[in-house]
Amino acid sequence: MPPPNAASVLNILPPRFKPFSKSLLYSFSVPRNRTSISLLRCFSLYQNPIQSPSSPPPREKALGRSGALSPSPSAVENPTVVDVNPPRGTRDFPPEEMRLQSWLFQNFREVSRLFAFEEVDFPVLESEALFVRKAGDEITEQLYSFEDKGGRRVALRPELTPSLARLVIQKGKSVSLPLKWFAIGQCWRYERTTRGRRREHYQWNMDIIGVSGVLAEAELIFSIVTLFKRLGLTASDVGFKVSSRKVLQAVLQRYSIPEDKFGEVCVIIDKMEKIPMEEIEKKLIDIPISLEAIKGLLQVLSIKSLSKLEELLGAAGDAVADLKQLFSLAEQYGYSQWIQFDASVVRGLSYYTGIVFEGFDRQGNLRAICGGGRYDRLLSTFGGDDIPACGFGFGDAVIVELLKDRGLLPELTPQVDNIVFPLGEDLQGPAAMIASKLRQKGQSVDLVLETKRLKWVFKHAERINASRLILVGESEWQQGMVRVKNLSTREEHDLKLEELD
C-alpha cells in the first residue's frame, strides 16, 4: 500500500525556481485536502484492531519477560495521544519513499561526480538576515522564520545559494577559484494561506564560483541534460527556456530607469502569469516605471527568437552576445535540441544578473522542473567583494511527478543476500554465528530474531527479496551443517559450515 503522503510529492514550489506561469495555478488546482485524509486515517485507525482497546492485540505482543512491566510506567506517567501524521506540509520517508529518494539523490550525486563538482552543505537553520531581500522575492516573503530562545531571528533556509555565498566569503583566499560545488539539502518555506501544500522539499544545487564566461552556464545546463538522460527523459519530454536578465536591463536603460530598480522589476515581471496583468502594471507604475517603458518591456518579453531580439536590441549588447555564445556551445556539447530562447523567462530571484534558464515539461502539465542563472552580484549584498557565479536549483518534487507521468519511475525493491533462520530458541546462538560469518564476507543477512513458522519465513523472504535461506536445525547443526535453499532456483541442500560462502 503506498503511504498516504506519496501523492503529495507534487505539492511544493521549489524555492529557487519559482514557477513563472500557469504552473502555479495548476498546483493550486490540486490541493490536498489534509482534513479529509486525517479523518480517513482516524477512521482506519479505529477499524484497525491494534488501536482498539477492546479487541485482542493483532500481533505478537511483548510476552514473557519483556511483558513484565505492566502497566507501562511511562504511559501512566504521561498519557498523550499525539497526531500520528507528520506536521502539516512535511513528509515521513518510510522505506519505499526512502528508496526513491536515495535513488534520485544517487543520480544527482553521480552527475555531479561526472562534472567534477565537490559536495558541500550548510546549516538548515540560518540567520534570517541572509534571506531578507528588499526586491520582494516570493521566496523571502514565504520565509519559515522565527525567533530563537535567545531572541535571534533565524530561518529554515528557503534555498541554498545565500549560504553558499556566505561560505565563499568566509573562506576568502583559502580556496582557489573556480569552485565547483554541489549540494543536496532540505529547504523550507512557510505559507500561511493554502492547506496541504508542502513546506519542505529537497533541492540539488550545482554552482560555479569564479567563472565569468558563458561556458559555465553551458556546463550547468549540460549537467541537467545529463541527469535527464540518465533518468530516461528525452528532448521531446523536457526542454530548457533560456534568456538573460541583460535583455531586461537593456530595455530599462533605454527608458532611463535607474539600475537599483532592476531586481524589483524582475521579481514583478516573474509574477506575470500568476497575477492579473492590471496588477502587474500597477506594481510597475508604482516603482515608478512609465507606461511607455512598460509597453517596451512587454514587447520584448514576448520575443521567442534570438534574431528578433537582435533586431530590437542591436547586436552590440551583451545580452545578445551571451545568448548567441550559449546556443553555439550547446550545439558543440550536442544538446541544442534541448534549449530554446524565450524572453519571458526571468526567474523569481532578484539576485540574477545574466543568463537565466528553467527546465520545463513539454506537455505543459507541470511547474518548472529546475531553474538557475548567473548571479555575479550576490556576494556584495553580503558585504563581500563580487565574484562571478552561476548555479541552479533542482527540486525533488516535480521531477518525481514527471517520471511517474512518463512511467519512468524505477521499481525499487529491497534486496537481501541471506535469511538465516534458527529452528528454535536454542539455535539462536549458532544462527548469530553464521550471520556474523556471512556479514564478514560482505553479504547482507536478515537474521530471524524470534520463533516463527517456516511458512512465515518464506513469506518474509519474498517480502524482503532475499536470495537465499539458511535454515539452522538441531540435527544438521550437530553435524556442523546447515540447510541452504536458493530462493530463485528453489534448490536446496545441506552444507558444511566451512563450505558456506
Add this chain to the structure above:
Amino acid sequence: MPPPNAASVLNILPPRFKPFSKSLLYSFSVPRNRTSISLLRCFSLYQNPIQSPSSPPPREKALGRSGALSPSPSAVENPTVVDVNPPRGTRDFPPEEMRLQSWLFQNFREVSRLFAFEEVDFPVLESEALFVRKAGDEITEQLYSFEDKGGRRVALRPELTPSLARLVIQKGKSVSLPLKWFAIGQCWRYERTTRGRRREHYQWNMDIIGVSGVLAEAELIFSIVTLFKRLGLTASDVGFKVSSRKVLQAVLQRYSIPEDKFGEVCVIIDKMEKIPMEEIEKKLIDIPISLEAIKGLLQVLSIKSLSKLEELLGAAGDAVADLKQLFSLAEQYGYSQWIQFDASVVRGLSYYTGIVFEGFDRQGNLRAICGGGRYDRLLSTFGGDDIPACGFGFGDAVIVELLKDRGLLPELTPQVDNIVFPLGEDLQGPAAMIASKLRQKGQSVDLVLETKRLKWVFKHAERINASRLILVGESEWQQGMVRVKNLSTREEHDLKLEELD
C-alpha cells in the same frame, strides 16, 4: 587550511545517549571560545585584501560582459553585511568536511545493509508534543522548540525515536513486523547557558520493532561492533557497558515504590555524576523515595559483575535472565570481549524499559560514543498499542574525535579522472564535446572553463587529484587529435579523438 569549525565537532551531546559520567564535565572543560574565534576571523578578514575596499580585488573579477552591470543593482538596493559564520552551534560542510561526513555515513549505511535494515527518515521539524515528557529528560528540557507562524508549537527534533514510533503507529497493520529500520538524521537541541557548544549533530539510528527477545539487543550491539571494526577500532579501544532498567525496577519494587515513578527515578540517577550527590538524594527524596530505598539503589548501582547482581536480586528475576542471555549470545556472535556488565549504566531517556547499553572509549577521555536500549512502552505514550522495540543512537561527533585521537581518520582526497583544457577560447566548443564524450563513458571530467595558463592547470590538476590531462590545442584539433598526459606517469602523446577512452 582546516575550516575554523573543524575542532568543534566535539561540542554537542548526542541527545539519545546523554553522557552518564565525568564525560559531561570533560565537555564543559573544553569550551570553545566562540568570541575569540569570531574576532580572529574578523581580523583575518580585515587582513584579507578581498575584504578591503581600498586594495585591488585579489582574483580575476567579472570582467568583460559580465562586468557591465555596475554598480551592482542588488548591492545598491540592499547593502547588508551578514555574519559570514554559520549561526551559533551549527556547522558548514565545505568539501573537506563533507567528504568526511559522506565517508562516515557510507559506513553507517554499509553496516545497516549488512544487517538487512531499511533506511527511513522523518521530518526534522515535528510537533513539540512528540518530545515533551514529564520525567524530566534532559533531552526534552533542551528542546529547540518555537511557535510557528500559525501559532503551533513545533520543535527541531532532538532525537529520531519518537518520530519512528509515530510512524509505526501511523502505518498500523500495513507493515509486517518485525521492522528493521535505520535512519541518519540531523538532531537539534537548544541550550541557553554555555557558548560554543554545538546545537546540531547527525545521528545514526538502528531500531528493531516487534521483537521482544534479547537477540534483538544482541544484534544491535553487534552491528555497532561491526562498524567499529570497519573503522579500525578494536576491543581495546572501545567497549560497551551494559545493564538493564529491570535492575532498578526490581529494587524499586522491593521498596514498594510506585511504578509510575520509574522513569523519573531513572532520569535522576542518570545525572549522578553530573550533579552533586546531595542534589541527587534531594531529588529522590522529593519524589518521594525513602532514604533506605536510596541506599539500596546506590548499592545496586555500584555492582559491576553479573554474579554479584544475581546474589543481590536472586536468579528468578527478568533482569538477571535477560543479561545472562545477552552475554551468552555475545559469546556466540564472537564479541564478548567488547561488552561488560555495569549496573551504573541507566541512560538518560525515560522511555527505556529493559536492556540499556552505551559504547565508551576505554581511555576514558570522551563522552559516550553511542547508546541505546529497549523501549517496549514508548508507543503507548503516544496513544498506540505497545509493540516491543529496541534501538540505538550513534552520533557523528564523538566517533570523529575518537578516530582523530587514534590516527584512524582516513585521508579523503578528491578524485577526478580527466581535466580537459582548451588552449584558447575558440577551442571551448571542441573541449566541451570531448568532455561530453568522456562523461558518456562514465568518466569524471573537470572542464577548464576559462582562459588559464598551463602552469595553473597543472597546479589545479594536483589540487583536485586528476589522473589525466587532455589538452585541446589548435593545430592538434585541426587534425582531429588531442594531447593526452598521464599525470602519474608523466607520459604524454597525441591521440585521435576516436582513440580516446
